[in-house]
Amino acid sequence: MASFTEQLLAEHQATWRAMQQHRFVTDIEQDKLPDRVFNQYLVFEGDFVATAIGIFALAVSKAPGIRQQRWLVGVLNALVDEQMGYFEEVLARRKIDVNDYRRDLPAVGRFRDGMLAAAQQGGYADIITLMFGAEWMYYTWCRRVSESAQADGDLRHWVDMHAAEEFFAQARWLKEELDACAAAMADDERRRLSVLYRRVLEWEIDFHGAAYTE
Numbered sequence: 372m373a374s375f376t377e378q379l380l381a382e383h384q385a386t387w388r389a390m391q392q393h394r395f396v397t398d399i400e401q402d403k404l405p406d407r408v409f410n411q412y413l414v415f416e417g418d419f420v421a422t423a424i425g426i427f428a429l430a431v432s433k434a435p436g437i438r439q440q441r442w443l444v445g446v447l448n449a450l451v452d453e454q455m456g457y458f459e460e461v462l463a464r465r466k467i468d469v470n471d472y473r474r475d476l477p478a479v480g481r482f483r484d485g486m487l488a489a490a491q492q493g494g495y496a497d498i499i500t501l502m503f504g505a506e507w508m509y510y511t512w513c514r515r516v517s518e519s520a521q522a523d524g525d526l527r528h529w530v531d532m533h534a535a536e537e538f539f540a541q542a543r544w545l546k547e548e549l550d551a552c553a554a555a556m557a558d559d560e561r562r563r564l565s566v567l568y569r570r571v572l573e574w575e576i577d578f579h580g581a582a583y584t585e
């Protein structure tokens with residue numbers, strides 16, 4: 372029988388495809404993402420990485436044991452150092468004044484608040500579902516898009532960070548961890564997490580669309 376995560380991917384194929392073929396993704400693949408759109412994305416994506424740190428911190432506190440905590444602390448380290456470092460550098464180098472960009476986009480707020488509320492109210496498996504949904508999707512498109520060229524070095528670096536083996540290992544760990552959680556779960560719990568997973572993909576689709584707002 373297919374694993375739980377393979378079932379999720381199969382069950383929500385249409386939503387998955389909508390994200391993999393999102394205009395934001397295909398614009399990067401064809402190297403025609405407007406600068407203004409990338410800058411706007413950087414402004415709210417940096418805010419989301421800060422949110423992700425909070426979500427993974429909740430995962431550390433809700434994890435069933437030291438094995439998971441040890442791994443998740445490594446993930447937190449990568450977010451705090453590599454990812455937050457990237458945003459500090461890139462915003463300065465591109466001379467992005469965050470006040471010139473929208474900080475209050477509704478789709479961005481829905482993604483942030485939806486993810487945070489699910490992480491706060493849910494258990495460990497909920498958080499693993501959220502981050503599996505976000506990272507497996509992100510790794511997949513970045514891996515594909517990394518096969519084509521991007522002239523903007525900052526954009527290329529961002530794609531490379533998410534097509535790299537280290538990020539793939541994180542996404543794979545979440546996948547295996549979710550399958551391990553699901554093995555001990557009742558059917559109605561699996562169905563609840565499947566709905567949550569689809570919601571993550573839908574929030575992501577709207578989040579990436581928000582970069583195009585004037």
Ligand SMILES: Cc1ncc(CO)c(N)n1
Pocket residue numbers: 416419505506509575578
């Ligand atoms: C919005 C978003 N989703 C997923 C990822 C991958 O963790 C990311 N960096 N940003």
